[in-house]
Amino acid sequence: MHSFPRWKIWLILTVLVVSLMGSLPNIMSTPSWWPSALSHPMSLGLDLKGGVHLVLDVDVNKAVTHSVEEDVDTARQVLRKEKIRYRKLASEGNTLKITIKEASDLAAAETLLKDTFSNYNLSPAAADNTFVLTLKDSVADETRKFAVDQAIEVIRGRIDALGTTEPVIVKQGDHRILVQIPGYEDSARAKQLIGRTAELQFKLVDEKGDLEKAMAGSIPPGDIIMYGPAKRGANGQLNRQPYLLKKHTELSGSEIADARVSIDSRFNEYAVTLKFNSKGSHRFDKLTAAHVGERFAIILEGVVNSAPVIRERISGGSAQITGSFTPAEAHDLAIILRAGALPAPVQVVEERSIGPSLGQDSIDQGMKSIIIGTLFVLVFMGIYYRMFGMVANVALIFNMLLIIGAMSMIGSTLTLPGMAGIVLTIGMAVDANVLIFERIREELNLGKTPLAAIDGGYDKAFSTIIDANITTLIAAIVLFQFGSGPVKGFAVTLSVGILASMFTAITVTRAIIAVSTEKRARIEKLSI
Structure with a gap:
């Protein structure tokens, strides 16, 4: 001692x-x-401190389905590049179905599909020249896991924009996320901000297609029908404007660099101005230059927000979303577009609010x-x-x-x-x-x-x-x-x-x- x-x-x-x-x-x-x-x-x-407690369930299977749907465009591009004609391209769950038009192209198509889609198991061509590509289980599991991890980062970006401190956002199990926001009391706004998928797409309107025939069931190949927001007509009924659009997505929300609240000078109402990244700006420039006089649709969460006419080439890499927004709605939309879209839908399965x-x-x-x-x-x-x-x-x-x-x-x-x-x-x-x-x-x-x-x-x-x-x-x-x-x-x-x-x-x-x-x-x- x-x-x-x-x-x-x-x-x-x-x-x-x-x-x-x-x-x-x-x-x-x-x-x-x-x-x-x-x-x-x-x-x-x-x-x-009080605040909001939410448990979210991520629909991870939707993320797998969405990943396969994106590969349809990839298949279309590689087949066209190699000049292999096809009759049908479709996705269903975790499978791709590709029907080749000419039997003489089957060997070349099989080699091309094997090289391009290594994440899929390719079955031999059926009697109708159809190849079935099934996503590998290991790749599907990795996609599901990545969807939850990506959803956590997107949700974190949205919550951080609220200005709260020390939010708890952690994974629970395989497909659930725990969200706790101390000191925040507006649970309804938190749920709306967190739960919106915010999937943004830009598609061209099919100006040559017949909307009436399409509504009757005769939809042109490569087209889809989508609708605008519900509006109350003169008779008091809710109506939704239909649009015949090209199925191919020209631009998506992943190419947005920034989103800010602005004022639409034409109608003097709140809007959200988008700024594309370098890749998005280049694609938007090419899109507007090639389709002057045509309409392109701005689609937010599966609803056609607007379909303006391209008056001239737009090289600044910016666009605007309007829709009679309140200041809070415009602000929240700008937040979720900046943070990015959720990779899969989420559902609130548990909610608590502590005063x-x-x-x-x-x-x-x-x-x-x-x-x-x-x-x-x-x-x-x-x-x-x-x-x-x-x-x-x-x-x-x-x-x-x-x-x-x-x-x-x-x-x-x-x-x-x-x-x-x-x-x-x-x-x-x-x-x-x-x-x-x-x-x-x-x-x-x-x-x-x-x-x-x-x-x-x-x-x-x-x-x-x-x-x-x-x-x-x-x-x-x-x-x-x-x-x-x-x-x-x-x-x-x-x-x-x-x-x-x-x-x-x-x-x-x-x-x-x-x-x-x-x-x-x-x-x-x-x-x-």
């Missing part, structure tokens, strides 16, 4: 100062010169439990272990300070289960000291001198403390890895608390006792 390393004392003092500086932003504003890494208060979770008053009640009750638990522990340790108990109490306060400072610095979110973790950590912190003090008492009962008893108590308790805390830490890591939401909050607090309690129980209390006995040559009795 007389040769306690000085570097350990300096380490303890450094940790104490850093913990104080990291904890201070939780109770007061810090000056401008304060280190940025130590100037962030702990964020409060949904159960303490800030309930969150404040949780904070008050949680703080009360921490204060009461701490006071009981402090009083018990002071009475039962006397001066050594007071040393343990100093280490316990240091431990609490270290937990708050560490959680603030790592940007952890404090939840109600996290508060429970702090209360549990208080008990675990003094438990280590109890082990040490009982070992010291045993050493004294064996007739050892006070200083030898202190050394023996710490040495013999060390392995027990390490073993107990490491096993608990492993359990906390498992909880963090496989848990979600409140469970992770508890795991984070517990993990930080375990590391802090080992440091304070093994190092801090020993340093205090070492410093207090360093200049005393002989000690007759210990207050323990």
Whole structure:
């Protein structure tokens, strides 16, 4: 004990100062010169701050279907390039069906399809010259997984645009996403903003096709019928304007670089102005140059938003979406178009909204439990272990300070289960000291001198403390890895608390006792 390393004392003092500086932003504003890494208060979770809790189910099979549909265009392009004529190109679920017109082209078509679509299993041509390409199971599974990961990133971009802090957006299972937005109360707007697929397409209107015949069932090859938004007519009934469009998508939302709210000068109403990226600008330039005088449809989420006439070549790489938007609708549409379209539809399967008053009640009750638990522990340790108990109490306060400072610095979110973790950590912190003090008492009962008893108590308790805390830490890591939401909050607090309690129980209390006995040559009795 007389040769306690000085570097350990300096380490303890450094940790104490850093913990104080990291904890201070939780109770007061810090000056401008304060280190940025130590100037962030702990964020409060949904159960303490209130907000919106949603569980979303991603229709991952739609992502697979959409991927196969996109390959129809690829098949069309490669067949035309090689001048192989076909009668039919269609997708159904996870399969592509391609019917070749001339039997003499079957061999060339088979080789071309094998080279182009390596992600598919190609069956031999049937009697009607039809090839069936089935998406490989491994590729389909990867597409489903990627759809969920991509949906998380898109949703995160949309929520970040709301200006909220510390949203929780994590994967649950194979196809569900947990979304928690602390401090946000408008659950209806959150659901609308998150759940919209926001799929944007630009298609040419078939000016030569007969819309009436198409409506009767005679749709020209390569065309589709789509409808505009529902509008109430003079007779009070809702009507939707039909459009005969080319099936091929000329441009999509993936080629949008920016989307901003603007004012349509013609009608003096809110609109959304789109700015294409370099690839989109080039394609839009070619599209407008080649089809001057024709109409092209702007399709948002399967509805024809508008079908303006291309008056002249547009080389600026921008377009505008109108539709009698309110300011909020235009703003939300710009957000989701900037963030990108969801790769598959999502459905809200669970929804909870927690008010800030309930969150404040949780904070008050949680703080009360921490204060009461701490006071009981402090009083018990002071009475039962006397001066050594007071040393343990100093280490316990240091431990609490270290937990708050560490959680603030790592940007952890404090939840109600996290508060429970702090209360549990208080008990675990003094438990280590109890082990040490009982070992010291045993050493004294064996007739050892006070200083030898202190050394023996710490040495013999060390392995027990390490073993107990490491096993608990492993359990906390498992909880963090496989848990979600409140469970992770508890795991984070517990993990930080375990590391802090080992440091304070093994190092801090020993340093205090070492410093207090360093200049005393002989000690007759210990207050323990």
